[in-house]
Amino acid sequence: GAVVSQHPSRVICKSGTSVKIECRSLDFQATTMFWYRQFPKQSLMLMATSNEGSKATYEQGVEKDKFLINHASLTLSTLTVTSAHPEDSSFYICSARSVSGGALTDTQYFGPGTRLTVL
Protein backbone atom coordinates (compact mmCIF):
# COMPACT_ATOMS: atom_id res chain seq x y z
CA GLY A 1 0.00 0.00 0.00
CA ALA A 2 0.83 3.72 -0.09
CA VAL A 3 2.31 3.80 -3.58
CA VAL A 4 3.09 7.07 -5.32
CA SER A 5 3.87 7.21 -9.01
CA GLN A 6 5.39 9.91 -11.15
CA HIS A 7 5.25 10.39 -14.87
CA PRO A 8 7.40 10.74 -16.83
CA SER A 9 10.45 9.21 -15.16
CA ARG A 10 12.76 11.08 -17.54
CA VAL A 11 12.22 14.01 -19.84
CA ILE A 12 14.52 15.96 -22.09
CA CYS A 13 13.30 19.23 -23.51
CA LYS A 14 14.56 22.27 -25.34
CA SER A 15 15.14 25.54 -23.58
CA GLY A 16 12.01 27.69 -23.56
CA THR A 17 9.51 24.88 -23.60
CA SER A 18 7.21 23.79 -20.76
CA VAL A 19 7.21 20.41 -19.11
CA LYS A 20 4.46 18.83 -17.03
CA ILE A 21 5.20 16.22 -14.36
CA GLU A 22 2.40 14.17 -12.83
CA CYS A 23 2.31 12.76 -9.32
CA ARG A 24 -0.34 10.21 -8.41
CA SER A 25 -1.21 8.42 -5.20
CA LEU A 26 -2.29 5.00 -6.44
CA ASP A 27 -3.98 3.40 -3.47
CA PHE A 28 -4.81 6.21 -1.10
CA GLN A 29 -6.19 9.70 -1.13
CA ALA A 30 -3.76 12.52 -0.60
CA THR A 31 -5.14 15.84 0.49
CA THR A 32 -1.60 17.18 0.57
CA MET A 33 1.26 16.56 -1.81
CA PHE A 34 4.73 18.02 -1.69
CA TRP A 35 7.17 18.81 -4.47
CA TYR A 36 10.91 18.58 -3.93
CA ARG A 37 13.93 19.29 -6.02
CA GLN A 38 17.17 17.38 -5.65
CA PHE A 39 20.49 18.36 -7.16
CA PRO A 40 23.18 15.71 -7.74
CA LYS A 41 24.70 14.44 -4.52
CA GLN A 42 22.58 16.82 -2.50
CA SER A 43 19.57 16.67 -0.27
CA LEU A 44 15.94 17.29 -1.10
CA MET A 45 14.76 20.87 -1.05
CA LEU A 46 11.07 21.47 -0.53
CA MET A 47 9.67 23.60 -3.32
CA ALA A 48 5.97 23.77 -2.52
CA THR A 49 3.06 22.23 -0.71
CA SER A 50 0.07 21.30 -2.81
CA ASN A 51 -3.37 21.05 -1.26
CA GLU A 52 -6.31 19.59 -3.13
CA GLY A 53 -8.70 22.26 -4.29
CA SER A 54 -6.59 25.23 -3.23
CA LYS A 55 -3.56 27.16 -4.29
CA ALA A 56 -0.14 25.74 -3.63
CA THR A 57 2.10 27.22 -0.98
CA TYR A 58 5.61 27.92 -2.22
CA GLU A 59 8.79 27.98 -0.21
CA GLN A 60 10.85 31.10 -0.07
CA GLY A 61 12.89 31.61 -3.22
CA VAL A 62 10.75 29.37 -5.44
CA GLU A 63 9.16 31.18 -8.37
CA LYS A 64 5.48 30.32 -8.40
CA ASP A 65 5.04 31.57 -11.97
CA LYS A 66 7.78 29.29 -13.17
CA PHE A 67 6.77 26.19 -11.24
CA LEU A 68 3.01 25.88 -11.64
CA ILE A 69 1.34 23.39 -9.35
CA ASN A 70 -2.16 22.05 -9.72
CA HIS A 71 -3.79 19.61 -7.33
CA ALA A 72 -6.94 18.79 -9.22
CA SER A 73 -8.03 15.70 -7.31
CA LEU A 74 -7.27 13.71 -4.19
CA THR A 75 -4.93 11.45 -6.17
CA LEU A 76 -3.24 13.77 -8.66
CA SER A 77 -0.93 16.76 -8.48
CA THR A 78 0.97 18.21 -11.41
CA LEU A 79 4.08 20.36 -11.58
CA THR A 80 4.62 22.35 -14.75
CA VAL A 81 8.01 23.87 -15.34
CA THR A 82 7.29 26.81 -17.63
CA SER A 83 9.81 28.22 -20.09
CA ALA A 84 12.40 25.77 -18.88
CA HIS A 85 16.08 26.67 -18.94
CA PRO A 86 19.19 24.53 -18.41
CA GLU A 87 19.42 25.64 -14.78
CA ASP A 88 16.04 23.99 -14.18
CA SER A 89 17.59 20.62 -14.95
CA SER A 90 17.22 18.55 -11.82
CA PHE A 91 15.58 15.55 -10.18
CA TYR A 92 12.04 16.41 -9.13
CA ILE A 93 10.38 14.27 -6.49
CA CYS A 94 6.85 14.41 -5.18
CA SER A 95 5.43 12.99 -2.00
CA ALA A 96 1.91 12.43 -0.78
CA ARG A 97 0.73 12.60 2.78
CA SER A 98 -1.06 9.56 4.05
CA VAL A 99 -3.13 9.95 7.16
CA SER A 100 -2.74 6.66 8.96
CA GLY A 101 -4.63 7.53 12.06
CA GLY A 102 -4.72 11.02 13.45
CA ALA A 103 -2.67 14.00 12.45
CA LEU A 104 0.34 13.00 14.51
CA THR A 105 0.97 9.83 12.56
CA ASP A 106 1.07 11.30 9.09
CA THR A 107 3.70 9.86 6.83
CA GLN A 108 4.90 11.11 3.49
CA TYR A 109 5.28 8.55 0.73
CA PHE A 110 7.58 9.47 -2.09
CA GLY A 111 7.36 8.99 -5.81
CA PRO A 112 10.31 7.60 -7.79
CA GLY A 113 11.24 11.01 -9.16
CA THR A 114 11.48 12.65 -12.57
CA ARG A 115 14.81 13.48 -14.15
CA LEU A 116 14.45 16.71 -16.14
CA THR A 117 17.17 17.72 -18.57
CA VAL A 118 16.83 21.03 -20.37
CA LEU A 119 19.06 21.47 -23.40
Next chain:
Amino acid sequence: AQSVTQPDIHITVSEGASLELRCNYSYGATPYLFWYVQSPGQGLQLLLKYFSGDTLVQGIKGFEAEFKRSQSSFNLRKPSVHWSDAAEYFCAVGAGDYKLSFGAGTTVTVRA
Protein backbone atom coordinates in the same frame (compact mmCIF):
# COMPACT_ATOMS: atom_id res chain seq x y z
CA ALA B 1 12.55 26.33 11.98
CA GLN B 2 13.74 22.78 12.17
CA SER B 3 17.01 21.50 10.73
CA VAL B 4 18.92 18.24 10.45
CA THR B 5 22.63 17.51 10.42
CA GLN B 6 24.12 14.29 9.14
CA PRO B 7 27.80 14.59 10.04
CA ASP B 8 29.02 11.74 7.85
CA ILE B 9 28.97 12.35 4.11
CA HIS B 10 30.24 8.90 3.18
CA ILE B 11 30.64 5.67 5.10
CA THR B 12 32.22 2.47 3.86
CA VAL B 13 31.43 -0.73 5.67
CA SER B 14 32.22 -4.39 5.06
CA GLU B 15 29.39 -6.76 4.32
CA GLY B 16 28.28 -8.40 7.54
CA ALA B 17 29.62 -5.61 9.71
CA SER B 18 27.46 -3.29 11.76
CA LEU B 19 26.42 0.15 10.55
CA GLU B 20 25.53 3.33 12.41
CA LEU B 21 24.49 6.55 10.71
CA ARG B 22 24.38 9.69 12.77
CA CYS B 23 21.63 12.28 12.73
CA ASN B 24 21.28 15.39 14.88
CA TYR B 25 18.26 17.62 14.73
CA SER B 26 17.30 21.07 15.85
CA TYR B 27 13.68 21.74 16.72
CA GLY B 28 12.00 23.61 19.52
CA ALA B 29 9.25 21.13 20.23
CA THR B 30 8.89 17.37 20.16
CA PRO B 31 10.16 16.34 16.75
CA TYR B 32 8.75 13.87 14.31
CA LEU B 33 11.79 12.02 13.00
CA PHE B 34 12.25 9.88 9.93
CA TRP B 35 14.89 7.87 8.13
CA TYR B 36 14.58 7.35 4.40
CA VAL B 37 16.74 5.39 1.97
CA GLN B 38 17.28 6.30 -1.66
CA SER B 39 18.76 3.98 -4.24
CA PRO B 40 20.40 5.52 -7.32
CA GLY B 41 17.87 7.32 -9.50
CA GLN B 42 15.01 6.32 -7.23
CA GLY B 43 12.63 8.05 -4.89
CA LEU B 44 12.79 7.73 -1.15
CA GLN B 45 11.64 4.72 0.83
CA LEU B 46 10.66 5.11 4.46
CA LEU B 47 12.77 2.96 6.78
CA LEU B 48 11.28 4.02 10.08
CA LYS B 49 9.76 6.91 11.95
CA TYR B 50 9.46 8.24 15.48
CA PHE B 51 6.57 10.28 16.80
CA SER B 52 6.38 9.39 20.48
CA GLY B 53 6.60 6.50 22.90
CA ASP B 54 9.40 3.95 22.89
CA THR B 55 12.60 5.70 21.95
CA LEU B 56 13.97 2.64 20.16
CA VAL B 57 12.19 2.29 16.86
CA GLN B 58 12.26 -0.77 14.64
CA GLY B 59 12.02 -0.38 10.90
CA ILE B 60 12.12 -2.35 7.72
CA LYS B 61 15.11 -4.23 6.34
CA GLY B 62 16.50 -4.86 9.82
CA PHE B 63 17.13 -1.20 10.66
CA GLU B 64 16.48 0.44 13.98
CA ALA B 65 16.95 3.94 15.35
CA GLU B 66 17.13 5.41 18.80
CA PHE B 67 15.76 8.80 19.76
CA LYS B 68 17.84 10.55 22.40
CA ARG B 69 16.29 13.84 23.41
CA SER B 70 19.25 14.86 25.60
CA GLN B 71 21.58 14.59 22.61
CA SER B 72 19.08 15.75 19.97
CA SER B 73 19.98 12.65 18.03
CA PHE B 74 18.21 9.96 16.05
CA ASN B 75 20.93 7.56 14.92
CA LEU B 76 20.20 4.70 12.56
CA ARG B 77 21.72 1.26 13.11
CA LYS B 78 21.86 -2.13 11.49
CA PRO B 79 23.67 -5.07 13.11
CA SER B 80 24.78 -6.77 9.90
CA VAL B 81 24.94 -4.97 6.58
CA HIS B 82 24.08 -6.61 3.26
CA TRP B 83 25.44 -5.52 -0.11
CA SER B 84 21.93 -4.36 -1.03
CA ASP B 85 22.11 -1.76 1.74
CA ALA B 86 24.44 0.37 -0.36
CA ALA B 87 22.45 3.56 -0.94
CA GLU B 88 21.94 7.13 0.19
CA TYR B 89 20.34 7.58 3.60
CA PHE B 90 18.45 10.67 4.65
CA CYS B 91 17.35 11.72 8.09
CA ALA B 92 14.42 14.12 8.24
CA VAL B 93 12.55 16.07 10.87
CA GLY B 94 8.92 17.04 10.55
CA ALA B 95 6.92 19.80 12.14
CA GLY B 96 3.26 20.24 12.83
CA ASP B 97 2.68 21.54 9.31
CA TYR B 98 3.83 18.19 7.91
CA LYS B 99 6.78 19.76 6.07
CA LEU B 100 9.98 17.77 6.21
CA SER B 101 13.49 19.13 6.50
CA PHE B 102 16.13 16.73 5.27
CA GLY B 103 19.73 16.28 6.17
CA ALA B 104 22.38 16.32 3.47
CA GLY B 105 22.43 12.54 3.35
CA THR B 106 25.01 9.84 4.00
CA THR B 107 26.24 7.62 1.20
CA VAL B 108 26.84 4.05 2.32
CA THR B 109 29.21 1.86 0.36
CA VAL B 110 29.35 -1.84 1.16
CA ARG B 111 32.52 -3.72 0.33
CA ALA B 112 32.65 -7.46 -0.08
